[in-house]
Structures are given as structure tokens and as C-alpha cells.
Amino acid sequence: MFRERLRENRKRLQKLLRELVRQRIALVGLVIITASIAISVLAPVLVGPYPSSVQGAATLQPPSSEHLLGTDYQGRDILTLLAYGGQISLLIGFSASAVAMILGTAVGLIGGFYGRIPDQILARATDFFLVIPWLPFAIVLSMVLGPSLRTTIIAIAIVSWPTTARVIRSQVLSLKERLFIERARAVGAKMPYIIRRHVLPNVMPLVWAEAVLTISNAVFTEAFLSFFGLGPPPGAGTVVSWGTMVNQAYTALALISNPPMWWYFLPPGLAITFVVLGFAMLGYGLEEIFNPALRRRR
Amino acid sequence: MNLRRFLLRKAVYVVLTVFLISALNFLIFQILPGDPTRVLLPRGGSSNQAGESLRQELLHQWGLDQPIPTRFVIYLSNLLRGNFGTSITYRPGIAAMDVIAPRLATTLALVGLATAVTMWLGIILGRVSGWRRGRRTDVLITMTTLFGYSMPSFWVSLVLIFAFAVELNLFPVHGEISPDYGTLDPLSKVLDRLYHLVLPVLTFAITNIAWFSMTLRNSLTDVLPEDYMLTAAAKGLTEDQQLRWHALPNARLPVVTAAAIYFGWVLSGAIVVEVVFDFQGLGKLTWDATRALDFPLMSAIFFIATLGVVVANALADVLYMFLDPRVREA
Numbered sequence: 001m002f003r004e005r006l007r008e009n010r011k012r013l014q015k016l017l018r019e020l021v022r023q024r025i026a027l028v029g030l031v032i033i034t035a036s037i038a039i040s041v042l043a044p045v046l047v048g049p050y051p052s053s054v055q056g057a058a059t060l061q062p063p064s065s066e067h068l069l070g071t072d073y074q075g076r077d078i079l080t081l082l083a084y085g086g087q088i089s090l091l092i093g094f095s096a097s098a099v100a101m102i103l104g105t106a107v108g109l110i111g112g113f114y115g116r117i118p119d120q121i122l123a124r125a126t127d128f129f130l131v132i133p134w135l136p137f138a139i140v141l142s143m144v145l146g147p148s149l150r151t152t153i154i155a156i157a158i159v160s161w162p163t164t165a166r167v168i169r170s171q172v173l174s175l176k177e178r179l180f181i182e183r184a185r186a187v188g189a190k191m192p193y194i195i196r197r198h199v200l201p202n203v204m205p206l207v208w209a210e211a212v213l214t215i216s217n218a219v220f221t222e223a224f225l226s227f228f229g230l231g232p233p234p235g236a237g238t239v240v241s242w243g244t245m246v247n248q249a250y251t252a253l254a255l256i257s258n259p260p261m262w263w264y265f266l267p268p269g270l271a272i273t274f275v276v277l278g279f280a281m282l283g284y285g286l287e288e289i290f291n292p293a294l295r296r297r298r
Numbered sequence: 299m300n301l302r303r304f305l306l307r308k309a310v311y312v313v314l315t316v317f318l319i320s321a322l323n324f325l326i327f328q329i330l331p332g333d334p335t336r337v338l339l340p341r342g343g344s345s346n347q348a349g350e351s352l353r354q355e356l357l358h359q360w361g362l363d364q365p366i367p368t369r370f371v372i373y374l375s376n377l378l379r380g381n382f383g384t385s386i387t388y389r390p391g392i393a394a395m396d397v398i399a400p401r402l403a404t405t406l407a408l409v410g411l412a413t414a415v416t417m418w419l420g421i422i423l424g425r426v427s428g429w430r431r432g433r434r435t436d437v438l439i440t441m442t443t444l445f446g447y448s449m450p451s452f453w454v455s456l457v458l459i460f461a462f463a464v465e466l467n468l469f470p471v472h473g474e475i476s477p478d479y480g481t482l483d484p485l486s487k488v489l490d491r492l493y494h495l496v497l498p499v500l501t502f503a504i505t506n507i508a509w510f511s512m513t514l515r516n517s518l519t520d521v522l523p524e525d526y527m528l529t530a531a532a533k534g535l536t537e538d539q540q541l542r543w544h545a546l547p548n549a550r551l552p553v554v555t556a557a558a559i560y561f562g563w564v565l566s567g568a569i570v571v572e573v574v575f576d577f578q579g580l581g582k583l584t585w586d587a588t589r590a591l592d593f594p595l596m597s598a599i600f601f602i603a604t605l606g607v608v609v610a611n612a613l614a615d616v617l618y619m620f621l622d623p624r625v626r627e628a
Contacts (some may be wrong), residue, residue: 124318128318130562131562131611133565136599246452255456269456280447
């Protein structure tokens, strides 16, 4: 029984992988993501220990054979900072997305399945959170809760769950009309059981697609908050995120100094772009595979 | 549904949302830690007797000694009368609205122009890419716009400043007007403003074109396999005629919805662009108010921004109805 299930799962995974390969966009995304995770996790091996600011180190040095991308305002090697920077961006991306998924899926499931008044309330709440401008809202939240890693994650989760709630709700609405749900109801299954046994397994693939897209969004939002100095505070010894690096380059006048220090502010921005793009590409690909409404398009 | 009932329902919805926004606004700025009187009192002022009585006086005057439900009612009645509170930092005591109003024009010019340019380019590119779906042109357009969409706008503005203002010296590094703006004649004034708007607008365009081009591309892809498109081709219409007369009228509706959602992001974009380019607009004001902990001002901006988005969304819904006969006659 267990074996059979395992084989079935493997078959499903193989089918998914085949689809991904067929859809080049998702595959490219997957490659970018794997590379960025590998680099940030293996940073200690690849570029050595995390640099601490050294008294008297040469600051703001242009690229040389010793420092391939030069040094920052504290004399730290920028290439090393860049490799480590992914740790914080990805950590925030994954955690914020997880929180947003739990919230969004719960709201979508309950609203879509129970309908009527609970749905009205939840759908209005979703609409409401969708129209609030995300950056000012995240800034205000960060100010209220005080900048910290946890605050950043919460703020990003609060601005990103509504999209998921909407997608899940519409999926549940169409599932609800299907015969097997009606059958389960007819034999007297309780609502929570139907949700757990029949609805949730059917919306899970879509939740994964949404989760990947939300990671992309979360990394993006984290960069903005960090650029404004509202991300996790860069204390002594803690890893600096890419958004903070751009902020520090900006503050160090990398842009208008003579000659401009392009090697300081260009790399972290490109890193953000590639990671955001990677997750977005994989997310779009998964969405097209899993969302029946989009399948027709291929 | 007839038009009257539709509009009435929309209106009720807008009023309800505005009420929710004011409630959230009140809630956020209520649970904020810190005593609002401290910003006004002299440093260490509340430790001596005179300072303490001044503090009590302020608390009473601002109604902060009332229970929270009473304060919410006071807050709502003030909002209804257009009183958004007084700024703490910009000449203390000045009405928040008077700080915001002159800035509104700068921001509206910026985001209005930026939205127009972005939508225009997005529609052009989306049309090409939807029509040639899967071919090389489509892949090129999709990948380029998606790459731009993934770039954080603060970084894009930095790169643009670096390339076009510092290296090539073509455009100003920052500001919305030249130092000698006051001496210019009216036409030069307009041109001067436009000249300063080029890089900020470009930032919006680069980072947001994909939103419109992808929307149009996907909705075109839904329309193209329809039978009436085959009929149009069989009639012997040119590609341009098929696109213009049969595909686009059916594919443009999602773009209206996309535009409505886009309004919600515009202020976020304006904050970034105005801070980096040092524009004295609403976005910069939001940022300055946040840094200065000017809560009444922040609250007022937040309220006005959300109000703008809600109204824009409602207008888009009404526009949608006029454009879509199915909704209009249903």
C-alpha cells in the first residue's frame, strides 16, 4: 500500500518534470533558483568565511585580482558579501511565502467552500487588502513593529496573501460543484473531512505554484524594505542582504563619486533581479501546468 | 442588472471600503508605540511640572484622554469634515492637507505621464507578442519585459542616473526643476519639467511594461483560437484588420482591469522614484513623514492614497461595464 503510493508519487513527479522540461521557461527558472540557493548555502566553501569589518582595511577599492568586485565602505570583499547576501533574501522569501500561503489558502478555502456570509466577509477583506498600496503599508507596518527579521517576514506576508486567497477561492468554487464532492456530501461526510480529504489535495498543486510566485514577490519586497533601511537591521556579524548592499552603495555615494563605483551598486541589483526572475519563471510555468483555466493557452 | 442598481451597488461598496480603510488607519496609528506629545514638547519637558501640565493639556486638546471608541467617532467626524489632522514636523500645527495639496500636482504629473507611457508601450508590445505567440519576436519581447519587471525600481533609477546623467551627462541627476526655473518663460518651464521627468518616467516604464504587455498577450491568446477569428481570416481580411477589428476589441477588457490594479502600485513606485530622484512629491513626503515619525501626516497620506486607489478601481469597473456588452446587458 505504502509502496504503491510511493510509486504513484514518483510517477506524478516524473510527469511534472517532463512538463517542466517541455516548458522551457519553468526549467530556466528552476536552474536559476538552484544556482542561487547553492551559491548562498555553499558560500563558506566557495568564497570563505563571512568578512568582518577590519580596522584599517582598504575601503571602496575598485576591482583588482585580490578583490574581483572591489571592497565596500567597510573594506569587505563585495563578491563575498554578494554570495552570502542570498542567504537572507532567500530565508525571508521562503518564510514570508510560507506564512502568506497558510493565510491565503485558509481564507480561500473557507470562503470558497462555506459561501454566503463567511465568503462575503472574507472576499471583501481580500479585496480590501488588495487595494492597499503595498509599499507604504509595508513601511508603516515595519515602523510600527520595529525593524527586525520577524517584522520583515510578517509585513511581507500581510501584503502578499490576498492574491493567493483569490486564486484558491475561485478554484474551490469550481471544485465544489464537481460530482465527487457532492457524492461525499450525500454519504454524510462532514465539511472539515471533505475539505481535508477532497478539496485540499486538489488545490495543493495550485498552492505550490502560488507559493513559488509569492517567493519571487517576497524577495522583491524585502529588497525595497532593505533599501529604505527598514529590513532586518545589519548588526555586527549578521549577513547583509542585497537590498541593504544597494542602500549602502547609495549612501556611500557610489553613484556620483568620481569615477562612479559601478562595481559596488550593479552586482547586488543584478542578483535581486535574477532571483526574482527565476522564481517568477518557475511560478508562471507551474501555474500554467496546474491551473486548468490557463491550460487551454498552451 | 440595470445601470442604476449597478452604480448604486458600486457606490455602497466604495463607501464601505472607505470606512474599512479609515478603521484600519485608526487602528494602525493607535497601536503605534510612543506618545505623540513628545515630538512637540521640549526635550525632557515632561519630567518637570510645567512640562507635565502642558502634556496633559495637549492630551486633552487632542482627545487622547478619551476612551478608544469615542476617539474613533471623533476621528471619523473629522475625516468627514475634511480635517485630516495637523502635521507635527512641517511647521508644527499646519493642517496635514495643506502640506499634501501642493505636492499632489508633482506626483500626479509624474505618475500620470508614467502610466500613459507604460500602458502605451505595453499595449504595442503585447499586441505584437500575442499575435506572434511562440515565435522568436514573442520570446524576445516576453523575456526582455519580464527581466525589466524583475528589476527593483530603486536600482533601475540608480542605473539610469549612472548611465544617462553621470556618464553621458544627458539628463539631470536629480530634482524636478532646474535652479533657474523661476526666470524661465512659461513654455520653457513646461519643457524644463518634462526634461526632468524623462529618467523617472523611464524607470516606471522599464519596470512595469510587462504588466500590460503580458496581460494583453495572454488575453489575445485566449481570443485567437475563437471561431470568429477563423471567419475573419477566411473572409480575406489582412492580419492588421483581423487584429484591429476582431481580436483587440475582445482582448482589451483585461487591460482595463490590469490598469485598475496598477493604480494600487503607482504610489509605491512614486515613493521609490521620488526619493532617488529627489522629487518634492507625495512619495517623498511619505518617506520624510515616516523618518520624522510625523504620524498624523503619514495617516493622512495613507488615507488619501488608498482612497485614490478605491475610487480608481470603482471607475475602472464602471468603464469595464461600458466596454463589455455581456456585463452591460446581463
